[in-house]
Structures are given as C-alpha cells and as structure tokens.
Amino acid sequence: MARLIFITGGVVSSLGKGLASAALGALLQARGYKVRLRKLDPYLNVDPGTMSPFQHGEVYVTDDGAETDLDLGHYERFTGVSARKSDNVTSGRIYSQVIEKERKGGYLGRTVQVIPHVTDMIKEFVLADIDGLDFLLVEIGGTVGDIEGLPFFEAIRQLHNDLGRGQTAFIHLTLVPYIEAAGELKTKPTQHSVKELRAIGIQPDILLCRTSHPLPDDDRRKIGLFCNLPAERVIPAMDLDTIYRVPEAYHAVGLDTELLRVFGIDNAPPPDLSRWKAVVNKVKNPEGEVRIAVVGKYMQVKDSYKSLSEALTHGGIANNVKVHLDWIDSEVFERDDAASFLEEVDGILVPGGFGERGTEGKIGAVKFARERKVPFFGICYGLHMAVIEAARDLAGLDGAGTTEIGHPRHPVIGLMTEWVKGNQVESRAANGDMGGTMRLGAYPANLTPGSKVAEVYGALEISERHRHRYEVNTNYAKDLAKHGMEVSGWSPDGRLPEIMEIPDHPWFIGVQFHPELKSRPLEPHPLFTSFIAAAVQKSRLV
Ligand code: GLN
Numbered sequence: 143m144a145r146l147i148f149i150t151g152g153v154v155s156s157l158g159k160g161l162a163s164a165a166l167g168a169l170l171q172a173r174g175y176k177v178r179l180r181k182l183d184p185y186l187n188v189d190p191g192t193m194s195p196f197q198h199g200e201v202y203v204t205d206d207g208a209e210t211d212l213d214l215g216h217y218e219r220f221t222g223v224s225a226r227k228s229d230n231v232t233s234g235r236i237y238s239q240v241i242e243k244e245r246k247g248g249y250l251g252r253t254v255q256v257i258p259h260v261t262d263m264i265k266e267f268v269l270a271d272i273d274g275l276d277f278l279l280v281e282i283g284g285t286v287g288d289i290e291g292l293p294f295f296e297a298i299r300q301l302h303n304d305l306g307r308g309q310t311a312f313i314h315l316t317l318v319p320y321i322e323a324a325g326e327l328k329t330k331p332t333q334h335s336v337k338e339l340r341a342i343g344i345q346p347d348i349l350l351c352r353t354s355h356p357l358p359d360d361d362r363r364k365i366g367l368f369c370n371l372p373a374e375r376v377i378p379a380m381d382l383d384t385i386y387r388v389p390e391a392y393h394a395v396g397l398d399t400e401l402l403r404v405f406g407i408d409n410a411p412p413p414d415l416s417r418w419k420a421v422v423n424k425v426k427n428p429e430g431e432v433r434i435a436v437v438g439k440y441m442q443v444k445d446s447y448k449s450l451s452e453a454l455t456h457g458g459i460a461n462n463v464k465v466h467l468d469w470i471d472s473e474v475f476e477r478d479d480a481a482s483f484l485e486e487v488d489g490i491l492v493p494g495g496f497g498e499r500g501t502e503g504k505i506g507a508v509k510f511a512r513e514r515k516v517p518f519f520g521i522c523y524g525l526h527m528a529v530i531e532a533a534r535d536l537a538g539l540d541g542a543g544t545t546e547i548g549h550p551r552h553p554v555i556g557l558m559t560e561w562v563k564g565n566q567v568e569s570r571a572a573n574g575d576m577g578g579t580m581r582l583g584a585y586p587a588n589l590t591p592g593s594k595v596a597e598v599y600g601a602l603e604i605s606e607r608h609r610h611r612y613e614v615n616t617n618y619a620k621d622l623a624k625h626g627m628e629v630s631g632w633s634p635d636g637r638l639p640e641i642m643e644i645p646d647h648p649w650f651i652g653v654q655f656h657p658e659l660k661s662r663p664l665e666p667h668p669l670f671t672s673f674i675a676a677a678v679q680k681s682r683l684v
Pocket of ligand 1: 493494495496497521522523524546609610611612613
C-alpha cells in the first residue's frame with residue numbers, strides 16, 4: 143500500500159506549503175518512486191469555483207472537470223502527474239456528503255458527530271484511489287490551531303494509528319524569523335507551533351523551517367530538543383532565487399533522505415535531478431528578454447493568474463529568454479490611450495475573466511495588437527474580447543458583444559445551453575446554480591490542417607481544459623472569416639469553435655480553453671513556446 147506523507151503548516155500562512163509539497167513530490171519521483179499529491183482544504187465552500195480570485199487566487203481545473211485549489215497546479219507542474227477530482231476536498235464537500243448520507247438514512251439510529259463520522263469521511267477520501275502508488279503526499283490547508291482545520295488534523299492523527307508503523311510521516315512547515323534589530327533567528331514560534339500540533343496528538347517526524355538566513359546547527363539542536371526530534375530532522379528551507387531550484391535544494395539539506403529514513407528506507411537510489419538542474423540553468427542564464435503585457439482584471443493578486451505566469455515562464459525556458467511580465471489593469475485603457483502602455487511590449491496576452499468591468503479596455507488592447515501586428519494571445523475571455531473586436535472593427539458589426547454582459551445587438555459570444563461530451567449531451571440553464579455549472583475539464587478539439595495552431599501543436603487532434611459558460615456564436619463565423627478571422631479549431635461535433643486565428647498577422651491566436659493549466663517547466667506548452675518565440679522575433683525587429 144502507498145505510504146502517506148502529511149504536510150501541515152504552522153506559525154503563519156503563505157509559507158509556500160503547496161510548493162514545498164510539490165517539490166518534495168518531484169524529489170521522490172526523481173528517486174524513481176510513484177507519487178501523487180492531494181490537498182485537504184478546511185474552508186466551507188464545496189469547491190473554490192465560487193470564490194473570487196481576489197480571495198483565493200486561481201481556480202485550477204483538472205482534466206476530469208473539478209474546480210480545485212491552485213496548489214494542485216504546483217503539484218502538476220512539479221510532478222507531471224495530472225491531478226484528478228479525487229485530489230482536492232474541502233470541509234464543505236465533506237460535510238455535505240455526511241449530511242447527504244444522514245438524510246438518506248445512512249447513519250440510522252446514531253448521533254452524527256464530527257468524530258467519528260466527519261473524520262471517517264475524510265479518511266475515506268484520503269485513502270481512495272491510491273492503488274499502485276509508492277507515496278501519497280497529503281497537504282492540509284491553513285495552519286495548525288485554526289478551528290476549522292481540526293477535523294482534518296484529527297483524521298490524519300487517526301490514520302497514523304490505523305495504518306501502523308512505517309506507513310505514515312508528518313512533515314510540519316514552520317517559519318524561523320530573522321529579527322533585524324537583534325540580528326538573530328528566533329525559534330520560539332516553531333516551538334509553539336509544534337506544541338500546538340502535539341496537543342492534538344501529532345508528533346512531527348520532520349520540521350521544515352523556512353528561513354531567510356542560514357540556520358546554525360545550534361538552533362537546529364535547540365528546536366529538536368524542544369520539539370522532540372533529532373537535530374538532523376530539523377531541516378532549513380532557505381529562500382531561493384527560483385522555485386525550480388527547490389527539489390535540488392531540499393535534497394542538498396537532506397529532506398528526502400531523512401524522510402525515507404522515517405519510513406525505514408535507507409538504501410534508496412539517489413535522485414536524478416539533471417532535468418531540474420537544466421531548467422534552473424536556463425532560468426538563470428537567459429540569452430535575452432521579452433516583455434509581455436498581460437491585460438486583465440485581477441492584477442493586484444498575482445496568484446489569480448498563477449498558472450498563466452508559470453506557463454509564460456515555461457515559454458521563456460523553451461526559448462532561452464527571460465519573460466518580463468507587465469501586469470496591466472485593462473481599465474486604464476478606458477481612461478488613457480492604450481498605446482502609451484503597449485508601445486514597448488513584444489507580446490500582448492488577454493487572459494480569462496468574468497463580468498463587465500474592464501472589457502472595453504481589453505478590447506482596446508486587442509485592437510492595438512491586431513493593428514500594430516504585435517503577437518496576441520487570447521485565452522477564454524481573451525478570445526471573446528478578440529472576437530468582439532474583430533466583429534466590430536473588421537466586420538463592421540456595430541454593437542457586437544457578449545451576452546455575458548447585457549443584450550448586444552450582435553451577440554457574437556453567447557450562452558450555449560447544450561453540448562456533447564463523449565456520448566452524452568450536457569446542458570446548463572441560464573438561471574441554474576452558479577457552482578460547477580460551467581463547461582469544465584478536458585475536451586478534445588480538431589485543428590484545421592494548414593492553420594497556424596496545427597503547425598504550433600504539430601498535431602490535428604488535441605485535448606485541453608475548459609472553464610467557461612459562453613462560446614463563440616457560429617452564426618457569425620462566416621462573416622468573420624470573410625474579414626480575416628478564422629476558426630481553426632472545432633469541437634469534434636463541429637458545433638463549438640475552440641480556436642480562432644488571424645492568418646494575416648504574425649501571431650494572433652485566441653483559444654476557448656486554458657492551455658496554461660497543462661504547461662510544465664519540464665514540458666512547456668506548445669502555444670506558450672510559440673507565442674514567446676513570436677515575441678522574440680518581434681523584439682529583434684525593433
Ligand atoms: N466569462 C467567460 C465565460 O464564462 C470566460 C470565462 C473564462 O475566461 N474562464 O464564458
């Protein structure tokens with residue numbers, strides 16, 4: 143059976159627990175182990191799909207159509223293992239399943255309680271679907287001591303007992319802050335955090351201590367003494383210049399070696415980290431730089447576009463260049479001239495989004511890119527904006543728009559109420575529930591032979607992940623094609639346009655799906671590789 147590694151956090155949030163878990167997964171993988179990562183989120187939303195990106199960052203969509211926490215994006219990018227619906231659960235989902243079971247009479251006769259019924263449901267979730275794995279890494283969201291996290295901590299405590307010796311390990315991520323005025327690192331917050339953990343019955347096997355300064359051996363011994371573990375299992379995790387260095391850096395300080403010892407494994411083969419080293423090398427030694435403007439709405443919170451900024455970096459890795467991102471709130475184009483912001487950039491990307499605010503500014507950015515022949519990449523809402531711009535300015539359809547905002551005279555983007563997935567017809571209603579009602583997850587598309595995208599992918603059949611309600615209205619496709627914008631990717635039934643492009647432009651592609659979700663540092667996505675290549679071309683022309 144798979145061995146379980148639980149990763150908890152303490153002291154403060156935002157220590158990069160997701161990234162640490164993902165990098166540890168990659169490190170175990172580099173030793174030849176089969177791994178999967180999972181996240182338990184203590185909040186009460188059933189999934190993060192209904193949360194604002196301002197609140198919670200990006201919603202990461204899996205192939206099987208789940209809207210999940212953005213940490214699953216880190217997991218996929220570091221391990222290359224596609225996440226599934228069964229890899230992320232929230233308190234909201236656990237409680238709704240318990241209550242559903244109670245209503246159906248599943249607990250007949252008994253009082254339904256957090257322990258054992260909620261904790262059993264959590265344990266069932268953790269242990270489901272893990273056949274064939276060597277290690278399952280389970281990250282618990284939030285920090286120890288949060289009220290809402292308690293059932294999860296209790297469940298993993300029980301699992302440690304249920305599964306017996308050598309089957310589980312607890313890693314606790316803490317902060318060892320450096321106090322400038324005293325010129326000292328402070329271990330007290332870590333001691334308190336572990337005290338909290340032990341009070342609920344969990345003794346960490348390894349402490350991973352985030353620090354901005356090297357952690358002296360004396361401090362490691364002191365932490366070990368107070369927290370009841372050997373000094374070599376108090377592992378410093380220094381801040382690094384690039385996230386791709388994390389697997390290598392963790393190995394250098396012995397994280398994987400100590401972790402394997404917790405499981406009684408002393409003779410594991412050393413990890414092959416050559417691919418990660420190659421990525422770090424490329425990131426640290428670029429041959430040039432391109433500037434890409436990302437014109438969107440959730441610009442203050444970079445985590446809202448986590449996968450996107452990662453995918454753009456991957457495109458840079460593939461082209462040996464550094465990608466400098468200008469995050470521009472599209473609303474500024476509604477006040478000032480777009481040109482003054484976009485004059486210097488080598489590529490323009492309009493990402494996904496929802497709602498009316500900032501749309502005219504995004505359309506302005508598309509117009510600039512189209513007219514000035516700047517490489518343009520539109521993703522989901524970005525595609526919608528590109529179609530609206532082309533309809534208005536190329537095809538002369540005044541009042542072209544999307545039915546997502548009002549009732550435009552020419553609804554070039556509209557709500558599809560029915561579509562086909564596999565052999566099934568799926569449907570959505572305009573006034574239905576908001577949660578989980580989008581076209582979600584992986585759908586295949588057929589590419590037009592001879593099109594730009596067919597060249598970019600080097601294939602005619604692709605599969606990409608979706609998260610949207612509205613689609614390009616095919617009634618306008620002919621008119622748009624006559625004026626230079628063509629559909630170059632279709633759903634297999636030929637009903638939904640998946641990709642639009644302007645052939646008479648150096649690089650102008652809009653896609654209905656989210657290719658950024660599938661890009662990985664070791665395997666950059668072809669669309670991002672090609673977009674950055676076009677930006678490199680452009681930068682050399684000026
Ligand atoms: N708001 C658009 C829709 O729902 C686009 C969504 C997105 O960009 N992810 O169709």
